[in-house]
Amino acid sequence: MKILVCITHVPDTTSKIQFTENNTQFDKNGVQFIIGPYDDYALARAVELKEQLGASLTVMNVGESDSDPTLRKALAIGADDAIRVNAFPKDSLFVANQIAHIAKSNGYELILMGRESIDFNGGMVHGMVGELLGMPSISPVMKLEVEGDTVKMSREIEGGKEYVEAKLPLIAGCQEPIAEWKIPNMRGIMSARTKPFSVVEPVVEEGNSRVISYELPPAKAGVKLVDKDNVEELVRLLKNEAKVL
Amino acid sequence: MSILVYIEQSEGAIKKSSLEALSFAKAFSEKIGGGEVVAVALGDIADDELTKTGTAGASKVLHVKDSRLTSGIIQAHAEAVAQVFNKIGAKTLVLAKSSLGDAVAARLSIKLNAGLVSNVVELPDTSSGFKVKRSIYTGKAFAQTEMTSENKILAVKKNAVPLKTDGATAAVETLELNLDDHNFSTKIISTDKATGEILLPEADIVVSGGRGMKGPENWNLIEDLAKELGAATGCSKPVSDIGWRPHHEHVGQTGVKVAPSLYLAVGISGAIQHLAGVNSSKCIVVINKDPEAPFFKAADYGIVGDAFEVLPKLTSAIKAIK
Numbered sequence: 001m002k003i004l005v006c007i008t009h010v011p012d013t014t015s016k017i018q019f020t021e022n023n024t025q026f027d028k029n030g031v032q033f034i035i036g037p038y039d040d041y042a043l044a045r046a047v048e049l050k051e052q053l054g055a056s057l058t059v060m061n062v063g064e065s066d067s068d069p070t071l072r073k074a075l076a077i078g079a080d081d082a083i084r085v086n087a088f089p090k091d092s093l094f095v096a097n098q099i100a101h102i103a104k105s106n107g108y109e110l111i112l113m114g115r116e117s118i119d120f121n122g123g124m125v126h127g128m129v130g131e132l133l134g135m136p137s138i139s140p141v142m143k144l145e146v147e148g149d150t151v152k153m154s155r156e157i158e159g160g161k162e163y164v165e166a167k168l169p170l171i172a173g174c175q176e177p178i179a180e181w182k183i184p185n186m187r188g189i190m191s192a193r194t195k196p197f198s199v200v201e202p203v204v205e206e207g208n209s210r211v212i213s214y215e216l217p218p219a220k221a222g223v224k225l226v227d228k229d230n231v232e233e234l235v236r237l238l239k240n241e242a243k244v245l
Numbered sequence: 246m247s248i249l250v251y252i253e254q255s256e257g258a259i260k261k262s263s264l265e266a267l268s269f270a271k272a273f274s275e276k277i278g279g280g281e282v283v284a285v286a287l288g289d290i291a292d293d294e295l296t297k298t299g300t301a302g303a304s305k306v307l308h309v310k311d312s313r314l315t316s317g318i319i320q321a322h323a324e325a326v327a328q329v330f331n332k333i334g335a336k337t338l339v340l341a342k343s344s345l346g347d348a349v350a351a352r353l354s355i356k357l358n359a360g361l362v363s364n365v366v367e368l369p370d371t372s373s374g375f376k377v378k379r380s381i382y383t384g385k386a387f388a389q390t391e392m393t394s395e396n397k398i399l400a401v402k403k404n405a406v407p408l409k410t411d412g413a414t415a416a417v418e419t420l421e422l423n424l425d426d427h428n429f430s431t432k433i434i435s436t437d438k439a440t441g442e443i444l445l446p447e448a449d450i451v452v453s454g455g456r457g458m459k460g461p462e463n464w465n466l467i468e469d470l471a472k473e474l475g476a477a478t479g480c481s482k483p484v485s486d487i488g489w490r491p492h493h494e495h496v497g498q499t500g501v502k503v504a505p506s507l508y509l510a511v512g513i514s515g516a517i518q519h520l521a522g523v524n525s526s527k528c529i530v531v532i533n534k535d536p537e538a539p540f541f542k543a544a545d546y547g548i549v550g551d552a553f554e555v556l557p558k559l560t561s562a563i564k565a566i567k
């Protein structure tokens with residue numbers, strides 16, 4: 001079986017989010033970039049499936065050359081080869097079209113990615129790719145087993161989960177606890193250097209949305225502390241001042 | 246021109262998040278000076294439940310009675326909504342951001358050749374072009390986004406507009422669609438869901454516990470307070486990782502993002518990844534025995550103290566004002 005995992009190259013979850021150029025550009029200064037945490041779950045599950053099923057595992061990203069170390073890390077974690085579509089990921093539709101193109105050309109049967117990226121949080125790319133390729137798209141997936149050509153999954157819903165079955169080929173947007181994040185070991189890091197890594201040009205596609213400007217939420221006024229022996233005061237404040245009770 | 250709103254149900258009742266989406270669509274149609282708000286509901290659901298969409302702003306509900314649509318099969322829902330959208334000649338689709346809504350909206354955006362913006366937090370600005378404000382970086386920032394396509398889909402975040410409750414009743418019309426079997430190739434085998442509980446993503450008050458609660462046997466303290474407040478219960482990631490609480494209660498960067506009026510965090514340190522899931526809350530209260538816990542910096546009110554002492558007192562104090 002051929003598995004494709006799509007990863008995002010996003011600011012580390014502890015990054016301070018700031019903007020430059022009159023609030024039109026993300027400020028990369030001092031920011032460390034990582035594999036998106038949800039994509040990291042997808043990758044970890046894919047590595048397990050690869051071992052279990054003897055599958056091949058390709059990892060891809062739509063991004064500029066600064067994504068290369070992130071893709072290398074995915075190789076170190078266990079992917080066999082990497083593809084970078086050399087383009088700024090301008091919106092979800094653009095990215096989905098690139099993935100669909102690669103997936104169609106190479107005939108992947110199982111396409112995994114995170115439920116959403118942690119920069120734009122759209123959670124749309126898997127569904128778009130699914131529709132573009134005429135495959136089922138299931139998200140957010142918390143458990144995924146492959147049995148022959150059937151994929152058994154659990155999908156999170158508000159207040160619980162549902163158990164879902166579908167046939168390959170399919171696309172899943174993943175989240176925990178699908179697998180535990182894997183940390184690359186020394187051998188993985190060494191072998192990643194020589195694994196196939198291709199950079200391809202994007203297929204021409206216009207997006208249909210554009211960010212005009214960014215803004216930060218207003219700062220909090222500061223905490224008002226209430227004595228632990230006077231919880232009635234807290235209740236009074238919540239009722240009369242914050243008006244939330 | 247009509248604005249179509251995709252309605253979700255849970256155990257035969259229209260979800261509160263869908264009523265919020267209707268309120269959003271209604272407020273938007275008033276802002277742009279016209280346009281009927283039409284709801285689309287799929288599968289088995291009672292007429293008197295459907296008429297309730299009127300209170301939140303729908304003038305009409307189109308009901309696709311096909312029983313195969315009662316459960317949320319993503320592809321089938323996307324196909325059904327696309328057919329309805331085209332049938333009524335809508336240009337805008339509004340829906341609530343949710344587990345099913347996100348998945349359906351993404352497929353619809355391709356079917357309808359529509360731009361899709363998710364996590365919308367305000368009514369669109371149509372003074373020049375079509376601009377939408379959405380939350381990004383998991384609540385740490387916002388982006389003004391311009392949509393250039395003719396058809397548009399807006400997935401609305403909780404609390405983007407106040408819930409409308411004073412509308413009239415909506416007229417229910419039944420609609421027959423032609424839905425091919427291949428749309429139903431995904432099978433939902435079973436559902437495992439807490440019944441009668443307040444859903445965490447929709448809750449107006451949330452009480453969350455962290456590792457400071459020491460163990461699952463102490464969760465009655467969290468539950469008692471939640472019950473008194475009519476709140477949903479949440480937890481930090483390590484708490485669901487160790488299995489003290491189910492995964493669907495896990496709040497934060499990699500879990501549920503909540504936006505209640507009141508978020509009470511007990512024995513949670515306030516790591517940046519946890520804060521990412523709660524920073525859209527209107528008011529945050531922190532109870533932690535460590536005065537240096539980072540959560541206090543993100544809080545509106547705080548109590549420095551032992552959760553095991555403070556929680557029972559707080560529960561009684563809430564009871565006392567009822």
Ligand SMILES: Cc1cc2nc3c(=O)[nH]c(=O)nc-3n(C[C@H](O)[C@H](O)[C@H](O)COP(=O)(O)OP(=O)(O)OC[C@H]3O[C@@H](n4cnc5c(N)ncnc54)[C@H](O)[C@@H]3O)c2cc1C
Pocket residue numbers: 013037454455456457458480481482483484495496497498499500511512513514515516517518519522532533534535538550551552553
């Ligand atoms: C990529 C990534 C994603 C993550 N995503 C999430 C996420 O979505 N959600 C999330 O929550 N975390 C997430 N985390 C983990 C996060 O970094 C923290 O480790 C986690 O939030 C800590 O949980 P906690 O506050 O319950 O535990 P701790 O950090 O151990 O804090 C326990 C707190 O309880 C207090 N306490 C102890 N005893 C008492 C008492 N008797 N009374 C009152 N207070 C007491 C302590 O002072 C302390 O502040 C993520 C981490 C990474 C790297």
